[in-house]
Amino acid sequence: MILTADYHTHTPYSHGKNTVEENAAAAALQGLKQIAITDHGFTHVAFGLKRKDMPSYIQECKQASLKHGMDVLVGIEANILGESGKSDLTDKDFENFDVYLCGYHICVWYDKLSDWSMYGCGNLLSRKFRKQPSDSTLRRNTKAYINAIKNNPIDAVTHLNFCAPADAVEVAKCAADYGTYIELNSKKRHLTDEELNDIVQKTQARFIIDSDAHSADRVGDKKIVEEQLSRLSFPMDRIDNIDGRFPVFRFAEFKKHL
Numbered sequence: 001m002i003l004t005a006d007y008h009t010h011t012p013y014s015h016g017k018n019t020v021e022e023n024a025a026a027a028a029l030q031g032l033k034q035i036a037i038t039d040h041g042f043t044h045v046a047f048g049l050k051r052k053d054m055p056s057y058i059q060e061c062k063q064a065s066l067k068h069g070m071d072v073l074v075g076i077e078a079n080i081l082g083e084s085g086k087s088d089l090t091d092k093d094f095e096n097f098d099v100y101l102c103g104y105h106i107c108v109w110y111d112k113l114s115d116w117s118m119y120g121c122g123n124l125l126s127r128k129f130r131k132q133p134s135d136s137t138l139r140r141n142t143k144a145y146i147n148a149i150k151n152n153p154i155d156a157v158t159h160l161n162f163c164a165p166a167d168a169v170e171v172a173k174c175a176a177d178y179g180t181y182i183e184l185n186s187k188k189r190h191l192t193d194e195e196l197n198d199i200v201q202k203t204q205a206r207f208i209i210d211s212d213a214h215s216a217d218r219v220g221d222k223k224i225v226e227e228q229l230s231r232l233s234f235p236m237d238r239i240d241n242i243d244g245r246f247p248v249f250r251f252a253e254f255k256k257h258l
Contacts (some may be wrong), residue, residue, distance in 0.1 A: 003231075005034035005241045006220050007099055008077065008158060008210030010185065013057055014039035019218035020057075024064035024072045026219040029132035034246070035219065038075035043088040043109040048082055049076065054096050073196055075099030078087040078094035079108045082115030087146025094258065100251040101183070102148055103158030104141070119144060123164050131142070133165045134162035141166035146174045154183035155247075156208055165237055169198050172205035179250040181205075181240070186213035186224045197232055206243045 009023050020037050027035035039057070059075050065072040071128070074097050087102055088109075106124060110116045120139060125132050133141075141164045147155060149171070155207040157175060160182055161168055168191060175182055182205050184191075191199070199205055204214030211221040213214040229236075240247040243251070 001222070001226065001236065001242050002244075003030075003032060003220055003222055003242055004211060004213050004244055004246060005032055005071075006213070007036040007073070007075065007208060007241065007247075008038050008101060009154065009213040009219055010039055010077075011037055013037075013053055014044065014049050016035070016214045020060040020072065021064045021067065022148040023213065023219050024068050026069065028088040029069040030068055030220045032070070032220055034073060036073040036075035037075045037102050038099060040105070040107075040183070041076055041088040041102075043079050043081065045107040045109060046104060047107075051093075051245075058096060072092045073098040075101060077106050078102040078145050078152075078154075080148045081108065082119050083110040083144045083147070084111060084115075085144055085149070085151050086111045088147060089152070094255060098154060098252065099249065100155045100248075101158050102152065102154045103160070104144070104157075104162070104164035106163065125128060127163065136155070136164060142170055145171040148173050149178050149180050152218040153251045154180045155249040155251045156183045156210075158183050159185040159188045159190040159212065161195065162188045166215075168195040169202050169245070172199040172203040176204040176206070179253075180249075181208045181247060183207070184209045184211050184225045186210065186230075187214075187218070187225060188224045193228065193231055195209040196228065196234075200232075200235060204239075207239045208247055209239060
């Protein structure tokens with residue numbers, strides 16, 4: 001299994017250690033054909049990308065593309081802001097980006113007070129004090145993921161079920177219906193073998209593998225994912241960024257009709 005592209009990497013614009021150019025250089029050295037720089041969404045309290053930095057963010061991606069002769073895509077890992085599925089990437093931001101990832105994160109300015117207490121803090125407290133999430137937590141998280149996919153042209157859901165456990169099959173069904181990928185994240189162990197197997201058997205969801213690199217030495221890393229897939233009878237033809245294949249991203253198609 002050879003990775004064609006890595007669509008989830010971070011830089012000092014949010015929570016990464018290495019520059020856009022250094023991430024691109026690492027990708028080129030490994031023979032990747034594309035890389036996306038996807039720093040954390042604007043509402044992340046500690047590590048959010050700043051809108052005032054967008055001109056330099058975009059320019060660094062362009063310069064890195066020219067220097068290394070590969071696509072360095074301007075991306076974002078946006079935040080789900082609550083049960084409504086609202087994202088912190090707005091329509092006005094769309095023109096600045098090529099790749100739209102989205103997922104659950106802590107330390108985010110959630111949409112409503114109820115989202116702060118039930119979605120943000122609720123997941124945090126559930127992880128700390130419960131061995132298994134409650135039914136209400138699972139329903140809330142599932143609804144948030146599904147609403148995010150339905151209401152936003154998201155390319156991929158990042159690290160599904162990491163810190164926000166949901167019904168993975170229901171989320172994957174919705175993702176398949178709307179053309180959103182399920183990311184297999186090689187930084188975080190986020191889907192159990194059983195959950196991933198259920199997604200494959202019960203849905204038509206498609207996948208991408210991403211490193212979620214926060215340093216250049218992890219760009220293109222797929223070790224955790226390879227280890228998990230080796231335990232399963234996984235249909236490799238459902239992964240769209242390996243062995244020379246490229247995904248058909250929903251966000252790019254959506255922008256053609258703006």
